[in-house]
Amino acid sequence: MKPAPAPSASALSWRRWWRSAGFAWAGLRRTWSTQPNFRIEVWLGVVASGLCLALRVSPAPVLLCCGLVLGLELVNTAAEALTDLISPEWHPQAKIAKDAAAGAVLVASIVSVLVGLAVLLPPLAALIRPALSSQP
Numbered sequence: 001m002k003p004a005p006a007p008s009a010s011a012l013s014w015r016r017w018w019r020s021a022g023f024a025w026a027g028l029r030r031t032w033s034t035q036p037n038f039r040i041e042v043w044l045g046v047v048a049s050g051l052c053l054a055l056r057v058s059p060a061p062v063l064l065c066c067g068l069v070l071g072l073e074l075v076n077t078a079a080e081a082l083t084d085l086i087s088p089e090w091h092p093q094a095k096i097a098k099d100a101a102a103g104a105v106l107v108a109s110i111v112s113v114l115v116g117l118a119v120l121l122p123p124l125a126a127l128i129r130p131a132l133s134s135q136p
């Protein structure tokens with residue numbers, strides 16, 4: 001069969017991009033509304049980034065960690081949904097899939113907490129130390 005004539009490449013790619021962005025946004029909204037952990041991670045990221053700005057340190061490492069944790073939480077949500085679809089009954093392979101996906105979020109979260117402490121503790125200590133040393 002003869003392929004359909006290609007429409008204007010730029011118009012097509014912009015329309016496709018908006019369509020894909022809409023689907024991605026729907027995935028984000030769905031994860032936000034169904035996953036309490038995702039909401040907690042977003043708010044922790046907002047607080048940590050705000051602290052970076054208030055303490056005048058670069059928020060780049062914290063933002064990178066936020067992206068990693070939130071991205072993996074989205075992948076974990078996708079893995080859970082697919083596992084439930086494929087294996088609604090208990091199955092050892094389904095357990096491996098769900099536990100490994102959850103483990104990925106846990107590893108990223110632990111590393112993120114360590115990065116947050118490494119970035120925020122020195123300026124916080126520098127802020128608190130003079131106040132403590134000036135006390136009689």
Ligand SMILES: Nc1ncnc2c1ncn2[C@@H]1O[C@H](COP(=O)(O)OP(=O)(O)OP(=O)(O)O)[C@@H](O)[C@H]1O
Pocket residue numbers: 035080083084087088089090091092094095098099102
């Ligand atoms: N179909 C299944 N077969 C085997 N084990 C399962 C199955 N469904 C869930 N489990 C086990 O139960 C655990 C929790 O599963 P569940 O789907 O409730 O994930 P969850 O992390 O609690 O999800 P949510 O973040 O949505 O609360 C999984 O990590 C896995 O060990």
